[in-house]
Amino acid sequence: MDSVMTITLTHYLTVAAILFATGVFGIIVARKNIISILMSIELILLAVNLNFVAFSAHLNDLVGQVTVLFILAVAAAEAAIGLAILVVYYRNRGAIDVKDLSRLRG
Amino acid sequence: MELAALAFYIFAGSLLVSAFGVVFSKGPVHSVFFLILSFFNAAGLFVLTGAEFLAMILVLVYVGAVAVLFLFVVMMLGGDVGSLRQVPLPDWSRFFKSTFQVATFLIVAGGFSFGALYFGTWWYDIPLSQTLESLWAAPLTGFDAYVLASCIAGVALGRIVLHGLLETGIRKSFGNFLSSFPLNLVVMGVIFGEFIALAFLWGASVTAPEYTSAPIPPVDQISNTQALGQLIYTDYFYAFQMGGMILLLAMIGSIVLTLRQRGGGIRRQNVVEQVSRTKEDTLRINKIMVGKGVDV
Numbered sequence: 001m002d003s004v005m006t007i008t009l010t011h012y013l014t015v016a017a018i019l020f021a022t023g024v025f026g027i028i029v030a031r032k033n034i035i036s037i038l039m040s041i042e043l044i045l046l047a048v049n050l051n052f053v054a055f056s057a058h059l060n061d062l063v064g065q066v067t068v069l070f071i072l073a074v075a076a077a078e079a080a081i082g083l084a085i086l087v088v089y090y091r092n093r094g095a096i097d098v099k100d101l102s103r104l105r106g
Numbered sequence: 107m108e109l110a111a112l113a114f115y116i117f118a119g120s121l122l123v124s125a126f127g128v129v130f131s132k133g134p135v136h137s138v139f140f141l142i143l144s145f146f147n148a149a150g151l152f153v154l155t156g157a158e159f160l161a162m163i164l165v166l167v168y169v170g171a172v173a174v175l176f177l178f179v180v181m182m183l184g185g186d187v188g189s190l191r192q193v194p195l196p197d198w199s200r201f202f203k204s205t206f207q208v209a210t211f212l213i214v215a216g217g218f219s220f221g222a223l224y225f226g227t228w229w230y231d232i233p234l235s236q237t238l239e240s241l242w243a244a245p246l247t248g249f250d251a252y253v254l255a256s257c258i259a260g261v262a263l264g265r266i267v268l269h270g271l272l273e274t275g276i277r278k279s280f281g282n283f284l285s286s287f288p289l290n291l292v293v294m295g296v297i298f299g300e301f302i303a304l305a306f307l308w309g310a311s312v313t314a315p316e317y318t319s320a321p322i323p324p325v326d327q328i329s330n331t332q333a334l335g336q337l338i339y340t341d342y343f344y345a346f347q348m349g350g351m352i353l354l355l356a357m358i359g360s361i362v363l364t365l366r367q368r369g370g371g372i373r374r375q376n377v378v379e380q381v382s383r384t385k386e387d388t389l390r391i392n393k394i395m396v397g398k399g400v401d402v
Contacts, residue, residue, distance in 0.1 A: 006108075015118045015121065023129075035176065043141070046144065061321065062337055065334060069349075072167055076167055076168070077356030081359050084360040087183075087363075
């Protein structure tokens with residue numbers, strides 16, 4: 001039971017892997033509307049952040065946490081732009097069903 | 107149970123449950139609330155690894171700004187979010203209907219993973235007994251949990267890749283070829299086997315600790331926040347400024363995209379027009395003949 005008691009790097013990597021798979025699943029398969037896709041992207045970024053922090057603690061290197069800070073900034077910027085696009089799209093189309101997204105092309 | 111382990115399992119468990127809630131919940135408002143819950147749990151996990159500044163930043167920025175932004179947009183769009191016409195989840199059991207398919211998948215996965223294990227032992231000169239020992243040694247090591255989780259992830263990702271390929275509207279013949287069960291199961295088995303092989307063959311490099319560019323100072327001397335500040339404002343200053351520029355760009359972009367000019371009778375000052383007035387725009391000298399008049 002020692003592997004269950006002491007939390008190692010592997011535990012964190014497992015959680016991050018499952019989180020990442022859930023996010024990818026949410027984007028590709030279970031996409032209901034654009035907002036759920038954006039939220040799945042946030043889940044993926046959270047999994048990557050968890051990975052970076054776990055390795056930073058394991059390798060005793062602070063650079064992992066600096067990287068997480070910048071990933072956070074970029075994720076916030078991308079969420080803002082994605083939601084702005086969503087709002088404008090909704091203004092023009094009246095709904096944000098994913099099937100109608102093909103009209104953005106061309 | 108030890109408190110740290112208990113805290114980890116509580117945070118990790120509710121993180122995964124709320125992540126499933128984000129994807130599978132009924133409406134967008136529920137999804138946003140589950141997302142907020144996952145961010146809080148992830149912040150708890152961050153604190154457990156010792157990155158307390160990042161945990162608080164996660165709560166402040168991700169929950170306080172990004173998730174609230176999501177909630178604003180969801181509330182603004184109201185009921186027209188399109189969730190009523192959601193794409194139904196496909197019937198997953200159709201991929202494993204017959205025992206022949208299951209057997210094929212297991213054979214391909216097992217064959218690929220054992221083949222990769224043998225290849226790895228040959229490539230890295232690890233004696234095979236040592237590799238196989240780790241398979242039987244401790245029934246529930248962290249490796250095994252990782253193997254199980256990565257197998258599940260691998261199967262899920264294999265299905266996702268195939269489903270995604272099928273849903274993108276590629277030509278019907280190629281679609282039929284992809285949905286034919288041997289190729290299906292071979293791809294799944296390969297991804298599955300890759301995860302198993304990776305789980306047993308991975309290891310931290312012994313020279314990795316030599317490459318740490320910024321060792322974490324002891325917590326009783328310098329707090330995590332201070333240590334991060336010592337790093338960001340000296341070595342990573344350019345990246346810090348670029349991060350600021352990215353956020354400025356996002357702000358300008360959002361405003362440019364969503365700003366609506368009010369049309370109609372609102373009078374506005376056009377400063378450029380006002381400032382660039384010349385004498386010719388304002389003044390005109392008329393020579394008036396006596397007895398004739400002025401044309402205005």
